[in-house]
Amino acid sequence: MHSPIPFDPARALEMARETLVMEAEAVQALAGRLDDRFVRAVGLLMACTGRAVVTGMGKSGHVGRKIAATLASTGTPAMFVHPAEASHGDLGMITAADVVLAISNSGDSDELTAILPLIKRMGVPLIAFTGRTASTLGRHADVVLDTSVAREACPHNLAPTTSTTAQLALGDALAVALLDARGFRAEDFARSHPGGALGRKLLTLVSDIMRTGEHLPQVSPDTPLMALMREISVKGLGMSAVVDADGRVQGIFTDGDLRRLIEKTGHSTDLRALTARDVMRPDPRTVRADALAVEAADLMEAHRITSVLVVDGAGRLIGALNSNDLMRAKVI
Known part of the structure; x- marks a missing residue:
């Protein structure tokens, strides 16, 4: 184990600022790449008569849980299914009426790629968030949204940082586009948050x-x-x-x-x-x-x-x- 390095406050601030700038630039680049594929993804979810089923492993899974929660609270019924659990019975949660949103930076996560053929066999539309559009996930998906980043904010370019920020931002963009297309209002949001401060403000007469x-x-x-x-x-x-x-x-x-x-x-x-x-x-x-x-x-x-x-x-x-x-x- 390496001996601890003396704490340098100036270095800490420098690293924090570099991280924020790098992640902001990645999100800005992502905005510039949006095209008709994003519109097709919105269309698939608008036409869905079931639920948006979000899935992903590791940090992408954590992001996926948040995206599913955001979709559900903004008018798009959604849930998260863990890909490893899907291989052991949870795949039964997915129906032909659903749309699957799979998130993976590499696009080749073993747990995720194992269930892709089954999803396709069911005829369920598949939307991919991936940093490698030519990956296994990219090849299986009906719509591929490129979430690639120049590098991770981690000094070793290893820990998922910039990539997960891009995934999360794209999920928010998708949720906002959907709520706007559905005519989702502040009052509708409040009805799904009756216990929160916003719910009290928008529902109390x-x-x-x-x-x-x-x-x-x-x-x-x-x-x-x-x-x-x-x-x-x-x-x-x-x-x-x-x-x-x-x-x-x-x-x-x-x-x-x-x-x-x-x-x-x-x-x-x-x-x-x-x-x-x-x-x-x-x-x-x-x-x-x-x-x-x-x-x-x-x-x-x-x-x-x-x-x-x-x-x-x-x-x-x-x-x-x-x-x-x-x-x-x-x-x-």
Whole structure:
């Protein structure tokens, strides 16, 4: 075993930068090689009535698992099948309705080449990601996408680094082209990620988290200021809506409005003589119940407010929410 080399911080930074530049150049070169073969690969996957079955050995297999996951989450049903396990029964997971995406830098991995004749015998379309288009994998594939790189970022040109980056980038390019062709939307992505932050933002509606009924602070325009303050205190939203006899929103009064009122009037005005009509701010910001909760969050941030009223199509008050409601729902 070699004796350890003293750590050189400058050398570490140099190697890291060289790696990133080399891998970026490889991806850029890959982009320049895209042609009708890529379009054919997209077409095969668009026409697939089954699943995209991704397979690969070693580091290519790790990349393949990620590509399968990305495809599955962006509208293309996909799964990963390990080529070694395929030879021992897992090949039964592949059906004639599927498309196989095989990844191998050399294109001659023993475990992968062993199952290629069986895949072809089933009549399953085969797409190859390989650095050697004349390899066994390249010869068997219906569509060959060249993922070759000038060299690995590894100083010994051995460890899969630049080559796996190229594979991963091409997998992302394929997934993005497919999601665009399918008209896949952000809402569709959220439905496959309901437990994630994006899912909460794109699936949670205002109606899911707004306060309603007896928890909704509201008073009439003739309500005395003292009663208005009690309504705000009891309901705990830091504000109250002011509504007419039909429930239509006329204005809003908040804790902040009360502080500003006291600072402005001092002792010169008898606050007990004031009504909600006298102190409310007319035309407050409102949202609809069917709006996304994240839209309410954006509205609050844009106008530097901490609560918002929810109204129906006729402007009638049906709910309210504040920033705490949004945080509890993990929308913000």
